Amino acid sequence: MGGVDRTDRALEASILALLDARDHGRTICPSEAARAVAADLGRDDWRALMDAARRAAGRLVTAGRVVVTQRGEPVDPLTASGPIRVGHAR
Structure with missing residues (x-):
């Protein structure tokens, strides 16, 4: 199993930056982080980063930084x- 690479860290940072730019209590979709990081890397295939964006969100949940919800x-x-x-995270 591979470790966490620069793209993974960029996705984590993007998730946190996007949340910091939102009003308190607002949420983001992981695709927003995937799109931002893909653009920073000069890539058009942001969908290829979606699994990595979900894993980044999972690491941030484990660290107590974010909460992930569905409905x-x-x-x-x-x-x-x-x-x-x-x-x-509250």
Whole structure:
């Protein structure tokens, strides 16, 4: 199993930066971080970063920095199927 690389760290940083730019209590979609990092890397294939964005959100959940929800309920971003939202941990 591979370690955490620069793209993974960039996704974590992007998630936190996007949340910091939002009003308190607002959430983001992991695709927003994937799009931002893909653009920073000069890539058009942001969808290829979606699994990595969910893993980044999972690491941030483990670190107590964010909460991931689906339909308003906390979920594991690695096992949830369908759209999820990421917000600051309280």
